[in-house]
Amino acid sequence: MGVSTGSTTVLKVAVLGCGVVGSQVVRLLDEQAGDLAARVGRRVELAGVAVRRIDAARDVDLPDGLLTTDAAALVARDDVDLVVEVIGGIEPARTLILSALEHGKSVVTANKALLAEDGPTLFEAAEKSGRDLYYEASVAGAIPILRPLRESLAGDRVTRVLGIVNGTTNFILDKMDTQGSGFTEALEEAQDLGYAEADPTADVEGFDAAAKAAILASLAFHTRVTAADVHREGISEVSAADIASAREMGCVVKLLAICELRTDETGEEAVAVRVHPAMIPRTHPLASVREAYNAVFVESDAAGQLMFYGPGAGGAPTASAVMGDLVTVARNHVSGTRGVGESAYTDRAVLPMGETRTRYHVAIDVDDRAGVLATVAFAFAEHGVSIQTVRQEGRDDDAQLVVVSHTATDAQLAATVEHLRGMDIVRDVTSVMRVEGVDE
Amino acid sequence: MGVSTGSTTVLKVAVLGCGVVGSQVVRLLDEQAGDLAARVGRRVELAGVAVRRIDAARDVDLPDGLLTTDAAALVARDDVDLVVEVIGGIEPARTLILSALEHGKSVVTANKALLAEDGPTLFEAAEKSGRDLYYEASVAGAIPILRPLRESLAGDRVTRVLGIVNGTTNFILDKMDTQGSGFTEALEEAQDLGYAEADPTADVEGFDAAAKAAILASLAFHTRVTAADVHREGISEVSAADIASAREMGCVVKLLAICELRTDETGEEAVAVRVHPAMIPRTHPLASVREAYNAVFVESDAAGQLMFYGPGAGGAPTASAVMGDLVTVARNHVSGTRGVGESAYTDRAVLPMGETRTRYHVAIDVDDRAGVLATVAFAFAEHGVSIQTVRQEGRDDDAQLVVVSHTATDAQLAATVEHLRGMDIVRDVTSVMRVEGVDE
Structure with missing residues (x-):
């Protein structure tokens, strides 16, 4: 299998998927071309965009000849240096990412489901190929949270992460709190406004938040946590009475992704990772996170309490996170280095929910x-x-x-x-x- | 002048200054030794600590022989790989940092005053030596803000930064708002609690915030802004009547560091950087930043609105930021690379305050x-x-x-x-x- 030699004057990017996020990535690659060249030290150009159907309607104009339905061929092309995967889901995304890494391309992905289910396979492939795998956009959209956890807090000891990492459920709970709506009514409003899908299961039942919790816990505690390790409860059982009870206590109900460092019965450090609705005091910084916004609250030994806040979804915000990663892997490519690999050295047990x-x-x-x-x-x-x-x-x-x-x-x-x-x-x-x- | 060859099994760190921050850095280097080794890929050891007086009382126990009053000799020592500067102020910090870089050591500093006054000299020295100069701790203490601006948002276009970057003044304004205190009374309370110095000029008159504004604007807009470019007004003229007026408008008064991308009279993009008290609506995310906390609100084209919140000062929080940088420069040292250098390619004009x-x-x-x-x-x-x-x-x-x-x-x-x-x-x-x- 050939390894990319790439160009010495231009970096070529293949984008897999041209939906809500992909079309924004393609737009930014074009609009920011001058700034990207200055920041990377080399011009960054679109090599091709893999889509399911060439003739589908999309939000961005593409030059002729860049669209292809053959994603497998695109990620293996000799002139491609970097691959952005924004298809989502497990397959064909996994096979394409693994193939890209094998062919010596660095990869940027926004794929939380795949990372939470099978991250270790991807990390090992990146390690073996000596290329980068970056995925800031997989958790909390535009909010820089993975890089701060992985790098800024690398000299500190993170003990807890509390995240509002799903905009749909935060929108629903916020409407229930501020308008006194019931769950069904608030869900319908979210669907009307495009904040919730026709089938809202992945959001409402906490599957999306659980995948993000697994990724956050892995990075925060330097261990490996998969979606299957996460205790998960959704918000469909939250009633107007629960919201009113919370209010009486000076609290608000939020769907939280909670990652904690705990001591198990034998005195060993273990991690506990769970997603469920919970009451938090209205004075807590997370309580003021309204509408479909996301926020991640981090507690560590030396830094104390930090919070990162912003839009957790949407095409342009998610594309911002993808582009940040793209600049990093492009710079690494130019200087012949790679970023920090995954660090799972603590290999901590996951505490059962009962404990x-x-x-x-x-x-x-x-x-x-x-x-x-x-x-x-x-x-x-x-x-x-x-x-x-x-x-x-x-x-x-x-x-x-x-x-x-x-x-x-x-x-x-x-x-x-x-x-x-x-x-x-x-x-x-x-x-x-x-x-x-x-x-x- | 000899260039450090360092050790191949251990990384040696020299710490300049052993005050509030330095003593916490020394403590964390010891307490986190195992984790640091796992995260860096090599053991990280203290080579020495430069202080003004050997026999001064300090918050940390040091092994014999590590203290020295000869900082200049310490930064030049062949066995030192990395230097942490937490003395503060312009001299001798500048001379020591320049000497460390010349001797091939990477440097981590928390020195906002020096960076805001003479950053370009330091950046050029780092560039010339091929070593790293990191300074996350110089703005907003523990809050990861420089790395997100420099790396996470590198593929986006930042248009505005609004920061509460001085804890002392935020504490005073918060007390004036919540307790109805006058400025003098709130300042005295801040002094009693250790949030304000006996001579509070640097905080209260906005000098500290102006230095941080210069650093933020330089990174956000990829240009060079020094403290002298920043329009500065402090909070000593803010009256109880101003606070009451703000309240009537549904606003709160905060001392803001404001960095904006603007168009000047000729249609060219320019930057405007200023520090002054301002009214902001109580619904704004910055309005809920209470007590001595800091927060930085960032607006960009694609990401939209982001906020970073946390403790903006204090020994342990600032040391957390220093340690995060230390892990990065140590990893770079081990892999023989360096991080992203300063990017001032836009070289934008600074708009006069009148415009x-x-x-x-x-x-x-x-x-x-x-x-x-x-x-x-x-x-x-x-x-x-x-x-x-x-x-x-x-x-x-x-x-x-x-x-x-x-x-x-x-x-x-x-x-x-x-x-x-x-x-x-x-x-x-x-x-x-x-x-x-x-x-x-």
Whole structure:
């Protein structure tokens, strides 16, 4: 198999995919040509764009002869130096990226699903070929978060990452909070405005956020976490009552990707990675992230608390992140070097969800009898879950207890809820939600 | 002059200065030794620490023999590979950094004053020696902002940077806003808590923020801006009445470092760089930056609006930024490469303050006579300053007009204010403040 020799005067870029992101990458390559040449030290030119159908309508005008349906041939072409993959999904993206690396091209990708499912295969291929694989655009769109985690914080010890990394669910939860909408109504508004797809499962059920959580945890903790390691709960069960309860506590509900460094039962450091809706205090910097914006909050030993905020999706913002990576790999190509490879030296275990510790907000419909509060409190105590506050609301058929716990494990809380559900005086446990962003 | 050959098994680091930041760098080098070795690919060891007085009290325990008062000899030592400069100020820092580069050492510095005054001399020395000069810690402490500007946004076009880059002044303005304190009272509180120095001039009068603005503008716009190019106003004239006026408009007062790409009178792109107190809407992401925190808000063509938030000062946070740079230059050293050099290829002019455009909030004590509002409005119109709103407050001796303008140049506004001050019906122009963070 031939290895690219490339040109000594021009760098040639192949773009795979010409949809929402790809068309913006093609546009920026053209519009920023002068600046790119100055920043890279060599002209950067489009070698070709691989698409599924030549005659599809697209947002960008392309010179004749650049479009091709043969992506496999394009990534193997001798005159191509760099490959941008913005097709998404597992195949054919994986095969094309691996082929590009084998042919000596550096690769920039925005493919979170592939990285979260099979990152190690890609990283090994990049290592073996001595080429770069960059993927800033795969998490939180335009927000520079992977490079800061990988490079700026390389001399620090990251202990926690809390991210709002899915714009669709943040838009829905924000509308539920500010307009008092129910989930279905807010989802429909998101669909009307183009923030949610016709089939919203990947966003609403947390699959998209889980892939990003796996990528963030791997980089933050120098280990390997895949999407299958991430505990995942979506927002479709979040009710207007949950949002109102959060508001009463001075909290707001967000879908969070949470990556934590924890100590397991044997005293070893392990990682816990989960995606679920959670209440956070309105004073927390993440609470003010509105509409479809994303933000990633990072805690580390020396830096303390950092937050990175911006648009988490969209063609131009995602293309900005792709272009930043493209300039880096192009400079590396020109100077004959490569960037930092993946660092998974800690090889930490992933903690089972049952051992994950946090606080909980539990709403329980109860019979309005004397002693009910004490009886419920006793059930929490029996499972080792310490109560911070308990509040009784309503009377008679409408009586409800709202319990906020101190930190406990997920297993302890689950056992408590099962216990409560079996009690005569409990009509229903109507809501269980984790509370994050509060000091332990 | 000998060029460092260094060791092939260990990287040796010289630290210049062992104060608040230096002592934390020394601590992290020790505590993170294992992780650093894994991340760099070679052990990283302390070669020596240059201090003014050997017997001074300090926050860190050092092994015998590492302290020296001869910084010049330390940076020239053959076994030293990397130099960290955290002395601050112009001299001897400049001479030591130049000597380190000449002797083939890569340098990490937190020295904003030196970079803002004489950056080009340092960058040229780094270029000539083929070594790295990194300085993330010089702006906004722990917040990764220079690397994102220089690398993540390298394929985008940054058009504006708005930064809260001085924690002392943000603390003071936040107290004035939340507690209704006057400037003097808030400054005293900041001094009591250690957020302000006994002589607070550098912070309060905006010198510190101006140095950071020069560094940010240079990187964002790929040009050279020095502290002398930055229009600077401090916060000592900000009154409780200004804060109250801002509140009435739904705004908050912040000391902002503002770097903008503008078109000058000939249609050429130029940069405008200024530091001054300004009103920003409470809905703006920067408005929620409280206490001594820092944040930098970046606008670019493709990415849109990004914000970077975190602790802007303090020993450990600043040391985190130094350590991130140290890992990068150490990796470059190991792989025999260097990072991206400074890029000043656009060589843009700096726009005079008079040509800078923004909105203004002007409070005017007036005689309570019929027609006064119209007369004042006419004075604005005469200088081409279009009025957005005008509000009359109080009666008789206490009558005041509050004018908020559309965008106008600083020169137009200054002429208007001079005109107003000369008018019979105007008793005083009590406050002029710029309004930022609003779409034009």
